[in-house]
Amino acid sequence: MIYEKNATEMATALEKGEISAVELTRAHLDRIAAVDGEVKAFLYVDNEGALAQARDVDQRRKSGEKLSPLAGVPLALKDVMVQQGVPTTCGSKMLEGWRPPYDSTVVSRLKAAGVIILGKTNMDEFAMGSSTENSAYFPTHNPWDLTRIPGGSGGGSSASLAAFEAPLAIGTDTGGSIRQPAAVTGTVGVKPTYGGVSRYGLVAFSSSLDQAGPCARNVLDAAYLHEVIGGYDPMDSTSISAPIPPVVAAAKNASVKGMKIGVIKELQGDGYQAGVLKRFNESLEELAKLGAEIVEVSCPNFEYALAAYYLIAPSECSSNLARFDAMRYGIRVGEGSAEEVMNATREVGFGKEVKRRIILGTYALSSGYYDAYYGSAQKVRTLISRDFENAFTKADVLVSPTAPTTAFKIGEKSNDPIAMYLNDIATIPTNLAGVCGISIPSGLAEEDGLPAGFQIMAGAMKDDRLYQVGAALEVALNSKWGAPILSKAPKLGAK
Amino acid sequence: MSKISRDDVANLARLARIEMTPAELDHLSSELSVILDAVARVQEVAGKDVPPTSHPLPITNVFRADENRPSLTPEQALSGAPAQEEQRFKVPQILGEE
Numbered sequence: 001m002i003y004e005k006n007a008t009e010m011a012t013a014l015e016k017g018e019i020s021a022v023e024l025t026r027a028h029l030d031r032i033a034a035v036d037g038e039v040k041a042f043l044y045v046d047n048e049g050a051l052a053q054a055r056d057v058d059q060r061r062k063s064g065e066k067l068s069p070l071a072g073v074p075l076a077l078k079d080v081m082v083q084q085g086v087p088t089t090c091g092s093k094m095l096e097g098w099r100p101p102y103d104s105t106v107v108s109r110l111k112a113a114g115v116i117i118l119g120k121t122n123m124d125e126f127a128m129g130s131s132t133e134n135s136a137y138f139p140t141h142n143p144w145d146l147t148r149i150p151g152g153s154g155g156g157s158s159a160s161l162a163a164f165e166a167p168l169a170i171g172t173d174t175g176g177s178i179r180q181p182a183a184v185t186g187t188v189g190v191k192p193t194y195g196g197v198s199r200y201g202l203v204a205f206s207s208s209l210d211q212a213g214p215c216a217r218n219v220l221d222a223a224y225l226h227e228v229i230g231g232y233d234p235m236d237s238t239s240i241s242a243p244i245p246p247v248v249a250a251a252k253n254a255s256v257k258g259m260k261i262g263v264i265k266e267l268q269g270d271g272y273q274a275g276v277l278k279r280f281n282e283s284l285e286e287l288a289k290l291g292a293e294i295v296e297v298s299c300p301n302f303e304y305a306l307a308a309y310y311l312i313a314p315s316e317c318s319s320n321l322a323r324f325d326a327m328r329y330g331i332r333v334g335e336g337s338a339e340e341v342m343n344a345t346r347e348v349g350f351g352k353e354v355k356r357r358i359i360l361g362t363y364a365l366s367s368g369y370y371d372a373y374y375g376s377a378q379k380v381r382t383l384i385s386r387d388f389e390n391a392f393t394k395a396d397v398l399v400s401p402t403a404p405t406t407a408f409k410i411g412e413k414s415n416d417p418i419a420m421y422l423n424d425i426a427t428i429p430t431n432l433a434g435v436c437g438i439s440i441p442s443g444l445a446e447e448d449g450l451p452a453g454f455q456i457m458a459g460a461m462k463d464d465r466l467y468q469v470g471a472a473l474e475v476a477l478n479s480k481w482g483a484p485i486l487s488k489a490p491k492l493g494a495k
Numbered sequence: 496m497s498k499i500s501r502d503d504v505a506n507l508a509r510l511a512r513i514e515m516t517p518a519e520l521d522h523l524s525s526e527l528s529v530i531l532d533a534v535a536r537v538q539e540v541a542g543k544d545v546p547p548t549s550h551p552l553p554i555t556n557v558f559r560a561d562e563n564r565p566s567l568t569p570e571q572a573l574s575g576a577p578a579q580e581e582q583r584f585k586v587p588q589i590l591g592e593e
Contacts, residue, residue, distance in 0.1 A: 363499070
């Protein structure tokens with residue numbers, strides 16, 4: 001089926017005229033209609049908008065216009081990214097019914113490139129979570145096993161890829177929300193260097209950590225999408241004013257000969273599932289066979305990363321989410337003074353995890369506790385950046401398992417915040433330091449037959465290295481398995 | 496063991512402008528105590544000699560040229576407002592009666 005192809009294959013078929021953008025978009029909308037009742041990846045499907053965009057691309061192609069490489073290829077957009085006129089909720093009741101009056105920079109760039117936006121994907125409320133169970137609407141189901149979580153916060157985006165509802169998706173990653181969902185669904189997800197992709201129009205959770213990035217079913221597709229959405233944007237004052245690293249060329253180069261690959265000692269062992277570690281070690285062997293030198297590096301302060309993150313992110317969120325005041329947009333509940341309306345609206349509009357983090361952040365920032373909590377966390381952030389700097393003098397890229405386990409059951413960890421937070425133990429350090437990371441599938445864990453992820457990290461603006469190493473490993477593993485890992489996923493919609 | 500009392504949480508909720516039921520206050524005070532114990536670990540390594548990092552990029556002020564540019568129309572800016580009047584956001588009473 002056409003929807004099982006990769007984005008680059010679809011792009012080639014479009015360019016050769018074997019299929020039109022309208023036909024390709026219809027095929028995906030039909031697929032969504034057939035399987036999303038089970039998967040529940042989408043909060044909103046923009047049937048008419050997507051088809052109108054596709055008709056426009058077909059028109060432009062017919063008129064001989066030179067189009068971008070991904071023109072006419074469909075994509076699923078995480079609901080934290082605003083798109084003009086299309087409902088944007090961030091998985092929260094607070095924004096139910098809101099239609100943004102402008103496009104985020106990522107959306108403007110997707111539209112300019114002719115990428116077809118199919119709809120908005122489900123997520124943990126305001127991107128806070130690791131399972132998509134914190135969505136105020138419904139949980140999303142992992143296409144590998146519908147009783148399990150698809151990761152989070154971007155579980156809708158990862159599930160839409162694994163369910164073949166879209167070949168490309170946009171995610172955002174504050175502590176692992178692109179990479180961990182990719183790991184547990186057997187897909188590819190990239191957190192670019194902080195400042196590499198504009199945050200304009202990305203509803204803020206933790207501004208010094210948030211970063212949007214590409215999600216796909218293979219490394220080259222992700223690289224093409226990265227080049228569409230990345231690059232300097234004057235509308236984001238934290239956007240880096242430099243050319244996008246050559247990620248597509250790097251994905252095509254796919255060679256690790258002579259590269260030094262650093263295994264982070266602290267990101268393995270206790271707490272990591274045996275089957276996940278086994279696939280991780282096998283992947284290292286593949287990289288060694290391809291001519292890479294595997295070295296061990298130590299990042300002693302990484303053990304404090306999770307604690308620092310759960311002070312910094314809630315602190316920033318308690319400030320960022322103050323904007324939801326029931327005055328200018330979003331829902332308004334109750335009567336009386338402005339303060340009473342605000343209190344009542346925020347009680348009803350925010351879910352459990354969001355409230356927990358706002359209260360934690362309010363505490364960490366309050367006078368008397370600021371130095372002990374937020375101040376100390378900022379110092380740990382410095383130590384973690386130093387650990388990375390040190391490690392990057394010994395290796396070109398660093399690697400670890402992406403997530404400590406495969407996908408767990410829906411409901412299994414929802415009453416234990418600390419256990420839930422541990423999902424991000426290996427992904428959080430990159431966010432704190434502002435460096436980049438990718439997750440690619442490393443195989444299926446023996447115990448449960450579910451996908452495991454291999455994480456590659458590189459220094460700031462060295463995103464091309466993620467793609468170079470990721471593509472090399474992908475080729476080696478696909479040949480070892482005989483086919484891409486997703487071909488082993490159970491068929492959906494068969495009944 | 497950090498101890499966050501029910502009154503502490505009630506005060507934080509008031510500062511954060513979130514109404515909370517008695518059940519929520521009970522639940523959060525026990526949960527926050529556990530979470531704070533876990534995150535207090537940052538104090539073990541945060542020595543006086545370590546400078547803080549608030550942001551991954553070493554940027555201070557970012558300016559653009561002071562030129563008029565297209566922006567949202569009043570209608571667009573008000574399009575999501577819960578209430579509006581005379582091209583303004585209509586909000587509940589802010590000041591007291593006196």
